[in-house]
Amino acid sequence: MPMAPEKTCRGGGAITAISVLVTASLLAAGCSSASPPPVAVSQPAPKSGEITFYLSLPSSTTALDQAATKVSTPGSAQYRHFMSLNSAASQFGATDAQISAIDQSVSGLGLQFTADPTRLFARVTGSAKQWQTALGAALSTKAATASSPFTTYTLPAHTPGALQPTGTSLLLPQAQVYDPGAEGHRATPPTTQVAAGTAPATTTSEPWPLNNGTPLTAGCSSPLLTHRYVYTEQQVQTAYGINQLRSNPAGTPVITILDLGGGWLQSDLKQAGQCFGYTPPAVSQAQGDGVPAAITNADDETSLDVQTVAAVAPGAQLRLVQTTPSDMIDAFSRALAGWSTVPDVISLSYGGCALAENSTSPVYAATLNAVLAMTALTGASSFVAAGDSGSTTCGTSVPGTTLSYPAVSPFVTAVGGTRLALGVGNTRVSEVVWNDSKYGEQAAGGGGLSRKQPRPAYQDGFNPQDHRAVPDISALADIVPGWPDVISSKLQTVGGTSGATPLVAASTALVDAAQQKAGQPLIGLANGWFYKAAKSQPSAFYDITKGSNDLSGVGCCQAAVGYDLASGLGVPNWAVLPGLLPPPG
Numbered sequence: 001m002p003m004a005p006e007k008t009c010r011g012g013g014a015i016t017a018i019s020v021l022v023t024a025s026l027l028a029a030g031c032s033s034a035s036p037p038p039v040a041v042s043q044p045a046p047k048s049g050e051i052t053f054y055l056s057l058p059s060s061t062t063a064l065d066q067a068a069t070k071v072s073t074p075g076s077a078q079y080r081h082f083m084s085l086n087s088a089a090s091q092f093g094a095t096d097a098q099i100s101a102i103d104q105s106v107s108g109l110g111l112q113f114t115a116d117p118t119r120l121f122a123r124v125t126g127s128a129k130q131w132q133t134a135l136g137a138a139l140s141t142k143a144a145t146a147s148s149p150f151t152t153y154t155l156p157a158h159t160p161g162a163l164q165p166t167g168t169s170l171l172l173p174q175a176q177v178y179d180p181g182a183e184g185h186r187a188t189p190p191t192t193q194v195a196a197g198t199a200p201a202t203t204t205s206e207p208w209p210l211n212n213g214t215p216l217t218a219g220c221s222s223p224l225l226t227h228r229y230v231y232t233e234q235q236v237q238t239a240y241g242i243n244q245l246r247s248n249p250a251g252t253p254v255i256t257i258l259d260l261g262g263g264w265l266q267s268d269l270k271q272a273g274q275c276f277g278y279t280p281p282a283v284s285q286a287q288g289d290g291v292p293a294a295i296t297n298a299d300d301e302t303s304l305d306v307q308t309v310a311a312v313a314p315g316a317q318l319r320l321v322q323t324t325p326s327d328m329i330d331a332f333s334r335a336l337a338g339w340s341t342v343p344d345v346i347s348l349s350y351g352g353c354a355l356a357e358n359s360t361s362p363v364y365a366a367t368l369n370a371v372l373a374m375t376a377l378t379g380a381s382s383f384v385a386a387g388d389s390g391s392t393t394c395g396t397s398v399p400g401t402t403l404s405y406p407a408v409s410p411f412v413t414a415v416g417g418t419r420l421a422l423g424v425g426n427t428r429v430s431e432v433v434w435n436d437s438k439y440g441e442q443a444a445g446g447g448g449l450s451r452k453q454p455r456p457a458y459q460d461g462f463n464p465q466d467h468r469a470v471p472d473i474s475a476l477a478d479i480v481p482g483w484p485d486v487i488s489s490k491l492q493t494v495g496g497t498s499g500a501t502p503l504v505a506a507s508t509a510l511v512d513a514a515q516q517k518a519g520q521p522l523i524g525l526a527n528g529w530f531y532k533a534a535k536s537q538p539s540a541f542y543d544i545t546k547g548s549n550d551l552s553g554v555g556c557c558q559a560a561v562g563y564d565l566a567s568g569l570g571v572p573n574w575a576v577l578p579g580l581l582p583p584p585g
Contacts, residue, residue, distance in 0.1 A: 039096045040103060041089075041115045043337055044123065045287065051139070051153050052125045052289040053175050054329060055113075056367045057094035057102065058167040059120050064092040068373040068411060072525040073457060074532045079585035080521045082379035085117060085336055092374070093119020098167065105165040109134035117337040120370045121171065121329060123289065124163070128153070135159060146184025149297070150176040150261065150290070150324050171364040176324035177290040178261075183297050206438050211235070211481040212429075213422030220275035222491040230484050230493035231422075233276040233311035236476055238426040240542075241575030242312060242507050251513030253316040255309050255506055256335040256343040256380075260350045261325035262302030263295035265488065272307040272486040273314075280310040281318045286338045288323030288330045295322060300494050304485045305349055305502045312506035316513075319343060325350075328406070329368045332382075336375055344512035344522060346375065346382045347505035348412075349498035351404035351446075353394035365405065372411040379522035381512070382412040383505035385497035386471040387446030390435065390551035391565070401448035401556050403470050410456035413526050414470040415501040416568055417445030417477025418544055433547030433559045433566040434477040436495070441479060444549040445497055447471050447557050447565045458531045462563040471568040472527055474544060475500035504572060511578045521584055533580035534569045540577045541570035 046052075067088075070078040083091075094102075099115045102122065106113040111126040111134050132138045135156060142152040155173045164170055211228040213235045224230040237243050266283075273280040283306065285294065302320075309318060319339060323331045328350070335346045375382055387393045387404035394402035407414035417434030435444035453468035463469040476483065479495030486492075512523045523529065533540040544567035548558045557565035 046292040054171040055122045068377040074582035077585045089119040144179035144182035149182040169363045208480040213426040235426045245510045251517035253509035253513040254343040256319040258331040258348040259302045259322045262299040263297040264302040265298045268486040278314040290324040308502040309506040342380045344509040345505045347502045349385045376525040384412040385501040386414045386416045388496040390444035390549040391448040392552045416471030416474035474567040543570045
């Protein structure tokens with residue numbers, strides 16, 4: 001909540017770990033008698049019984065995009081010269097006057113209004129009763145269930161004009177609130193996970209490949225390890241050259257994981273560390289809108305994210321933002337402003353049928369893209385899973401290829417998937433595009449050409465089309481042998497770009513920490529570095545030249561020499577790539 005400003009002729013502001021409070025000056029006696037109301041700019045902690053919807057704010061998104069592009073482009077005079085969040089928000093977000101006017105309009109309905117620290121959107125919050133009074137009708141409600149313990153509230157088709165003042169728009173008609181009382185068994189998609197102690201099922205005559213890498217060392221026992229149905233963390237890190245990064249750690253990486261509706265257990269993380277030989281870092285967790293208390297369920301997604309990052313960077317400052325499945329914009333904002341510093345990297349293993357492609361929620365997509373641009377402008381690098389549905393994320397009901405959002409945004413690094421085969425010394429024997437349809441599972445790495453997003457400059461010379469191509473890079477995403485994931489005390493093998501994404505994010509964070517230790521600035525959006533490195537030194541990436549991510553017979557996409565829509569630039573070679581990081585402009 002806004003604090004009362006001191007009675008002084010000079011305005012003041014305070015920055016805390018979870019909020020940025022900007023207040024208009026209250027002028028003392030002898031100054032002007034005019035006393036404008038304080039401007040509420042903060043990230044309020046969620047409270048039980050609150051329902052939050054989001055409102056876009058007036059902003060200079062074109063100028064913001066241009067500024068974010070300049071600091072992310074090697075060769076630019078502004079490359080890696082980042083802005084503070086306060087400065088970026090003040091320059092490109094809504095003004096005090098605009099926020100005050102919108103606040104007055106919304107608050108007149110009896111709802112709480114708070115502009116986000118990015119000044120790109122605002123939170124409008126109230127109880128169910130307050131919303132009914134403001135709307136003149138009750139919110140429609142879909143009850144939480146054991147498999148999806150989130151109560152969903154939907155706005156009526158028509159809302160009061162005061163709720164959407166000039167220059168604003170409600171971003172989404174739904175809001176979710178976590179109901180811990182409904183928490184129960186959540187079904188895990190069979191295409192991504194093989195339970196502990198079971199043989200991997202296949203509906204084809206083609207048997208699943210096994211882990212043929214050596215040595216296979218683990219401090220725990222499991223049938224998955226015995227029968228070689230799973231990789232260990234050490235094996236993957238050796239194959240990709242990450243061990244060389246970890247051998248001489250420098251600085252403290254700051255890594256933020258975005259958790260959209262999942263949960264994790266400290267005991268699982270501890271057990272994973274004991275099994276794979278690392279001491280996990282402490283996790284600093286922030287709760288997002290609709291989740292006032294930590295989610296009690298341990299799911300494969302969040303557990304995999306936390307354990308993969310911890311195994312790569314056990315000395316990291318590890319942060320986790322926990323929101324509902326619908327609150328992606330809240331998650332990114334809290335990653336930026338929820339602590340006193342921005343993180344080196346943000347890792348998101350969630351996504352869905354691309355909003356930007358289908359135009360179902362264009363204002364929401366545009367506002368989230370602006371938040372991602374501001375993330376890049378402030379120096380954080382965002383890594384996003386390209387999805388596990390191949391080139392048809394939206395299914396066959398939509399003709400042609402479709403992508404996952406926000407992987408399609410130009411201000412994130414989209415991470416696709418590969419199938420990895422190891423040999424003696426855990427060296428790479430072969431690697432192809434991840435596609436498990438031959439083993440009876442409709443799962444493959446996301447990739448294809450955007451329908452609407454223009455080609456970003458960093459893809460010039462790689463992508464001949466005039467639209468954004470996904471993915472940018474790829475890494476291990478096999479189901480079997482797949483990623484090790486301790487869930488509720490049981491080791492399981494999990495596949496998907498949800499494993500590839502935190503791996504490359506954490507590896508990038510190691511490079512970032514070394515840069516800062518050496519007195520250099522943050523890396524920021526990594527795409528400019530990655531594409532420039534691929535052009536100057538082919539060995540910077542393991543080129544994936546075989547395989548397809550086509551699950552529905554749409555004719556896309558096939559791996560080839562160089563950049564392709566199935567694997568991007570390929571898999572980062574961390575023994576080479578850090579030495580090719582361009583210096584600041």
